Amino acid sequence: MSGKLQKYEPTVKEVIRLIGGKENIQGAAHCATRLRIVTDDQDKISVKDIEQLEFVKGAFIAGDQLQIIFGAGTVNDVYKVFQQQAGMDDMSLSDVKGASAKKQNAFQRGIKALSDVFVQIIPGLLAAALLMGITGLLSQPGVFGERAVVEMFPAITGINRFIQIMSTGIFTILPLLVVWSATKRFGGNPVLGLVIGAIMLHPDLGNAYAVASGEVDAELINILGLNVELVGFQGGIIVALLMGLVVAKLDNFFTRVVPDMIKLFLAPFLTVTLSGLLLFIIVGPIGRFLAEGLTSSLLWATENLGVVGFVLFAGVQQVIVITGLHHVIGAVEAQLIADTGLNFIMPLMSVALMGQGGAVLGYLYLRWHDKKARQIGISSFGSILFGISEPALFGINVRYKFPLIAGCIASAIAGAYVFLLNINALGFGATAVPGIAIISTTGGGHLHYVIANVAALALGAVFTAAYGKVKNPSFDV
Template sequence: MAANKQATYQAVAKNLIELIGGKENIQGAAHCATRLRIVLHDNDLMNLKEIEKLDYAKGAFLAGDQLQVIFGAGTVNDVYAAFRVEAGIQDMSLSDVKAQSAQKQNAFQRGIKALSDVFVQIIPGLLAAALLMGITGLLGQKGIFGEQSVVEMYPAIAGLNRFIQIMSTGIFTILPLLVVYSATKRFGGNPVLGLVMGAIMLHPDLGNAFDVGSGKVKPEIINLFGLKVELVGFQGGIIIALMMGAVVAKLDQFFNRKVPDIIKLFVAPLATVVISGLLLFTIVGPFGRFLADTITSGLMWSVTNFGAVGFMLFAGLQQVLVITGLHHVLGAVEAQLIANTGQNFLMPLMSVALMGQAGAVFGFTLAHWKQEKVRQIGLSAFGSTFFGISEPALFGVNIKYKFPLIMGCIAGAIGGAYVYFTKVKAIGFGATAIPGFAIVSTNGGGHLQYVIANVLALAVGFILTLLYSKMKKINFE
């Protein structure tokens, strides 16, 4: 039996290689838990429709510059092993394949991906902090478990609650430092120099940016080469930190190339830090503050002036950004929102947008349950949406058949309206759907309203797609 399965996997691998244009068209391949991921030299040489019909394949789609064929947990390991042998390629990790895929992207796409990569390393810490914020908010908020808060009902846990409060806010006090570190590393510089620059941004001898902004503190002003420079810190300066990470990395690379080896150890880092510091206080800092204030003010202005319509437009179109890859820039915007206002109103909107697509893919799957391919990929894609991953649903079903995407966008917009009227907000970013529950603000019964908003978007997407599917004949060939 095992031998027969192995022969079948080899046959699948051979057929797949033919359908993607032969061995010479393979740039790299790896697999994740459920999908075989292949980077091709020329995507036009593959036959996606025939790939979807392969034995064991539950669907296939092109995401960015990667062909992703869904085989399911366990099976994908066996198919990949046979594929690697038949193609004569070396074993590669997912990061290797992503690097190969990135080589095919244009400068704009690489820039978007770089922004995403900067926050990938930071998000686990932010999620942990946001979860702790949610816990302490639940413990301290009145009206959830009665007229008194949990802390008031059980004074013995007051010390624990205070301890959790301190742990939950720690990362936000040094967030610009972490962003500079991660950005410097991502752009190819020495991350330790990024840490140094981050420490300079938060130096205690500088006036606290929030205190200066509120008028509590008057900043010291110095004369620097004829320029009057205000010695103000960069607390909350996420966009500035991103920009400084790129500056430090490029200067580090430049001086390591130009400075002679005999003095490089001393001169290169010194020059990098000094020039980066000058740029921070004279050009990057002021411009970054202007840019951050403009983005935050623009978003808040849209909320104030467009109200529910603005929320509906964002939630209705956010998953379209996912298709283009532009959604990666939203992490920086969310981080800046939290730094400036303490809250993030974008996350709940992104979550209902996701759930609208989830409802659409489930409605389409149920309407065409007899089609095995649709059923296999639809259920898998539907499950992944609950953990904040919409690409399988988008590329596997909704975009392919078009109308489920539209119905999902309408559902997201309706969910966005509910978010507006119930004022659901988050205190972190980087998670949506079920994981996003951990970072929802407790204000105004936020957790309950978050659940209702997501269920509403899911239900509307499901119903609209199911009804429309009954009126439309689909060609599955």
């Protein structure tokens, strides 16, 4: 072992001891800042003692994983030492997630699967949303003056038009990408998912938006006595998710039962044919009904509950994160964007996050004299700024309770501001600082987004610090 790595050996040995020894380790990997360990028995883990170790900036249990914060760069070296000391093979982060998923119940696995479907798509959505933000800045009057930038500088009109085209490309094929990703996630051949996705958007089908507006009449055909409308599935995110599951299950079934001699061509043929029939006869209508109900419910809540609905969502969103159920929100956001072009959920999620970040700052104020508390607090707050709240939640706020409550109150107040100033996003998947890229410019959206997040941050810090000063709570947990 090199001299550079030797300094981490005592810490790693203690980590292994404090998690119940080598025999309790099911798998381990690392992300950018954290060592992530899946154990057989979590009762053997002493998180409090792990937090006191040298180089450790925080530790918490999220779901079925023990996550120990070492920081960028350091965690890579610590992981190498951990591998050697634990006598384990190299595992990828997806392997560890898979090992963790085996210990989850069916509902938890379902929620995680929905999250996994969108993980691979989000980078493309973020790129498109950023391009939308750029063209919005260039095209909308009032951003940099009374006239739009393209009016003040006509020479960039062509560039702006090019950016507009690039920004909308992914949304024209989003259902196709969702079917591909869902089919892959549920264990089917993703190429067959692409085929079904292409069928959903086939140009010979009536455009779903045009049919809905009455501009186009849908062609009606008869299949085995059933009348089927040939309407496309533009914006059909829920349908695409359901079809990914259908394609994967059918692919696995036919691959298993079709004789090897004819499997190569017959299994895909049966999968695509039956999936296509189910798409138009059963899954499509059900998916459309669910999607319409989901969007209508959200819009009803904003129109009828008004500021109350925004306050409630912003106030409890990070509590939902603690349960792990927040992963499903991505699917809701995608459907909302497909139906309305805007996403009012993302700004609420951002202020909810920043409220917890403010609570961390309040905690830091109260415990600045404690070196270990500073390490955990600063590291957690850094993660908050880039949209990751788990270190703050499990390392500080949930642990001491009152910072969590203070952050939720601050977030609820900022949620009211989001409602009153009508702040919306053009995409999803990013919050906090990165979220600026996907905020709609309408009505000074960027400025109000910053104000809302800073307000949540400041209020969370003030509420936490004030409670700590008045009540003088014990931090010996």
